Amino acid sequence: MQPRCTLIHAVAVVAAAAAAALLLPPLAAGQPWPTCDTSAGTYKAGSAYESNLRDLAAALRADAAASPSALFATGNRGGAPDAVYGLLLCRGDLSVSDCFDCGTRALVYNQCYARFSNKGDFLAATDNAGGETLLISGTNITGGAGVVAAYDRAVTELLAATVRYAVEENPARLFATGQRVGDDARDPGFRNIYSMAQCSPDLPPASCRRCLDGVLARWWQVFPLNGEGARVAGARCYLRSELGVGPFYTGAPMVVLRADKV
Structure with a gap:
C-alpha cells in the first residue's frame, strides 16, 4: 500500500510513491527526500489511482520540459475517488534536458520539486500551505x-x-x-x-x-x-x-x- 498524498523534493517523478514523513532530514541523506501526510489514505499497486499517478507524472515531466521559459507544469488525472493532482517545478537555472531528466532518472540531485495529491487545493494556493520540505x-x-x-x-x-x-x-x-x-x-x-x-x-x-x-x-x-x-x-x-x-x-x-x- 502506498500513501495517496505525496510531497517530494528532488525526485524521480515516475516513482512518485513516497513512504514516510520526514522532519528536517540532513542534506547528506540520500535523495529523494519525501514528505507525506499519511492521513490521506493509501492506494494499492495496480489500482486506478496508481495508473492516474503514473500518467500524470509522465505528462508533467513532458510539459515542464516543453516550457523552457517556465520549467513548470500542473495538471490532474481521473475522477474521484481516484483523482490525482500534481505540480512539477524545475530549478530555474536548469536546461530543458536536465528538467526532463528530473522526471526520468532514478536519483536526481537538487533539481526539482514535485507534489502529488488526491486533493487539488494546493494548486490554487499562493503559499506553501499544506506542505513544505525542510532540509x-x-x-x-x-x-x-x-x-x-x-x-x-x-x-x-x-x-x-x-x-x-x-x-x-x-x-x-x-x-x-x-x-x-x-x-x-x-x-x-x-x-x-x-x-x-x-x-x-x-x-x-x-x-x-x-x-x-x-x-x-x-x-x-x-x-x-x-x-x-x-x-x-x-x-x-x-x-x-x-x-x-x-x-x-x-x-x-x-x-x-x-x-x-x-
Missing part, C-alpha cells in the same frame, strides 16, 4: 556567539537580497541566485555563502514576495543558528542558502553582496 546540511560553522551572530546576519541579508531580485528584477521567472563574498578578516569561520529563491511562475509577483518573505521570517525559528546550509521547498516558493567553496547552481550569481560593502 539542513548537518554541519555547522565554527566559532563563538559573535561569529554565529555575524553569520546569521550575513545569511539573512543575502536571502533578502535574493528574494528582492527574484520578484523585482526577474518577475517572469520569479527566480534568482546569489552569493555573498566574505572576508577572512571580517568573517572568521565562514566566507562564501550562496543562495537561491524561486516561486512557481504562475504566481503574481506580489504573492511570490509574500510567500518568500514568510519563509524568510521563519528561517531562524526552524533552522539551527550555526547550520552551514538549509532550505525550505514548497509547492509555491523555495528558499535556500549554503556555505561552501562553490555554488550549487549553474552560471554566475544574479545577486552579489560583498562583506566590505554591507
Whole structure:
C-alpha cells in the first residue's frame, strides 16, 4: 500500500510513491527526500489511482520540459475517488534536458520539486500551505556567539537580497541566485555563502514576495543558528542558502553582496 498524498523534493517523478514523513532530514541523506501526510489514505499497486499517478507524472515531466521559459507544469488525472493532482517545478537555472531528466532518472540531485495529491487545493494556493520540505546540511560553522551572530546576519541579508531580485528584477521567472563574498578578516569561520529563491511562475509577483518573505521570517525559528546550509521547498516558493567553496547552481550569481560593502 502506498500513501495517496505525496510531497517530494528532488525526485524521480515516475516513482512518485513516497513512504514516510520526514522532519528536517540532513542534506547528506540520500535523495529523494519525501514528505507525506499519511492521513490521506493509501492506494494499492495496480489500482486506478496508481495508473492516474503514473500518467500524470509522465505528462508533467513532458510539459515542464516543453516550457523552457517556465520549467513548470500542473495538471490532474481521473475522477474521484481516484483523482490525482500534481505540480512539477524545475530549478530555474536548469536546461530543458536536465528538467526532463528530473522526471526520468532514478536519483536526481537538487533539481526539482514535485507534489502529488488526491486533493487539488494546493494548486490554487499562493503559499506553501499544506506542505513544505525542510532540509539542513548537518554541519555547522565554527566559532563563538559573535561569529554565529555575524553569520546569521550575513545569511539573512543575502536571502533578502535574493528574494528582492527574484520578484523585482526577474518577475517572469520569479527566480534568482546569489552569493555573498566574505572576508577572512571580517568573517572568521565562514566566507562564501550562496543562495537561491524561486516561486512557481504562475504566481503574481506580489504573492511570490509574500510567500518568500514568510519563509524568510521563519528561517531562524526552524533552522539551527550555526547550520552551514538549509532550505525550505514548497509547492509555491523555495528558499535556500549554503556555505561552501562553490555554488550549487549553474552560471554566475544574479545577486552579489560583498562583506566590505554591507
